[in-house]
Amino acid sequence: MTPVTPETPETPDLPDDLLTPEAVRDPDGAAAVLREHDPVHWSPTHRAWLVTRFDDVVAAFRNPALSSDRVRPLMTRASGAPSRRVLGLISEWMVVTDPPAHTRLRRLAGAAFKQQQIAAMEERIQGLVDELVDAFLADEGTDLVAGVAYPLPAIVIAEMLGAPPADRDRFRAWSDELALVAFGAGGDARPDRHERALRGLEEMAGYFRELVAHRRREPGGDMLSAMIGEGSDPEALSDDELVGMCALLLFAGHETTTNAIANAVRLLTADPALRDRVRDDPALVNPAVEEALRLVGPIKVLVRWVVEDHELRGREIRRGERVYLLLCGANRDPERFTDPDTVDLARERATHVAFGRGIHACIGAQLARIETRIAVGTLLRRLPGLRVAGDAEYLPTIASRAQESLTVVHDGVPAGSAR
Structure with missing residues (x-):
């Protein structure tokens, strides 16, 4: 059933499909038209509500009518055993559960993400970045x-998990x-993606x-050992839960940070004056990464499943529908x-929602920030005049x-010159 929406004044054609070439190339432009x-906006293409304003998105993160348990409902619609099996495995991940299950998983995973532990990794991450840049230069990489x-x-x-x-x-x-499954690949996705996943x-x-079995026998100073704990917690993670947590940390930590680094380099090198300013003042790397x-x-986009009827800006959002939160x-x-489309290095830090908000804020956000900051700062410093060749070509994912x-x-x- 198509949701009922009130009459609206005549507007330009609204971008309904987030996977058109235009929307993939310029998601911010598509979101801006919808936001204004x-x-x-109800999208018949995605059969979902597209929510684009900051206050609405922040409120949605805290709205109990919107569930993060968004994979399990898809299992009944999935065609074929491989698809159902993949969705079944992903449905147990912490990011797609609600309290109280999420509360328990988040608490136990938090032991591995203590701020002081992550901050202590900066020296090692810097060493890894330098090694990769050395190899990039030696190979004359592009x-x-x-x-x-x-x-x-x-x-x-890999190192954090031991x-x-x-x-x-x-x-x-x-x-x-x-990534073929979790990020909603576009129409050119390979038909065997669920089987491969x-x-x-x-x-x-x-x-x-x-x-997990090895670390239960021989615990170390790694993240997995920290999640296993000492065995005295009655709510300790089971082997299946530990396996799922490792899979989530691997996937979320890898995909998100790769994109953050690449996108930051493209943005910050587009303006040579900005690039050089950030390169010459290490104190500006952090605000530049935040921008x-x-x-x-x-x-x-983050997806939520509607579990309770409610209203938002005059729209009747009904149980069983989906909501796409357009970050x-x-x-x-x-x-x-202020001036939302410009890079402002003096802007108040961390008011954005790139890592979500509330109980589902990204547990690895600090690690992703550190990796991105060190990678971007090192690249600008060691590759003077760094610039991107060609226009952006983004993968067709929602x-x-x-x-x-x-x-x-x-x-x-x-290669091997002063760092």
Whole structure:
């Protein structure tokens, strides 16, 4: 049944499909039209409400009528056993559960994400970035995604989970297979994506199950050992839950941080004066990254499932419908941000919603920020004159703002030169 909406004044054609070439190329422009003319817009294409204003998106994060348990309802609609199996496995992840299950999982996972532990990793992350940039320069690389943005978070997550360095490439491959499903690929998605994701999930689950067993026998100072705990907590994570948590941390930590680094580089090098200003003043790297997260954040859309009828800006939102929270619209809302489409290095920090809000705010946000800040600062410093060649080409997904590659040129610094 198509939702009933009140009469609205005549408006320009509204972008209804977030997967058209135009919307994929310029999601912010599409969101801006919706935000101005129909900020709570019913999309027949997606069969979902598109919400674009900052205050509405923030309120939605705290609205109990909107559930994060958004994968389980899709299982009844899925065609084929592989699709149902993939959705069944993902449905247990912390980010797609509601309290009280979410509260318990979040508390136990929080032991591995204590701020002091993450902050203590800065030196190691800097070393990894320097190694990757050394190799990029030595190989005369041109694709910054392949050379730096893509491998860095996979290495970091592998080390945090206590996995052997030799397994890093396997982590990256599994993350890619999951992205085919979790980020809502567009019409050009391969028809076997659920089968491939299932194979990757099952292989990954077997791997993490062995790693969990090893860490139960021989705990260390890694994140997985911290999530296992000492065994005295009656609500301690089961082996299945630990496997699911590892899968979530791998996928979310890898995909999001790769996109954050690549998008920040594209944004900050588009203006040579801005690029050089940030390069020459290390104190500006952090606010520059925050502005990049706001303007070209790694996630465009978060999905919620309606579990209770309610009204929003005159629209009747009904139980069983879906709501798409357009972060790309909220983060450029002129009612919240002055000159919302410009990079302002003096802007109040962290008022954006690039990492969500409330109980479902990204648990790994601090780690993603550190990796992005170190990667961007190092690249600007060691690759003077860094600039992107060509226009942005984003993957056709609903949720993520992902560049498969990022071809760059720079003035050239010999590998091994002073950092």
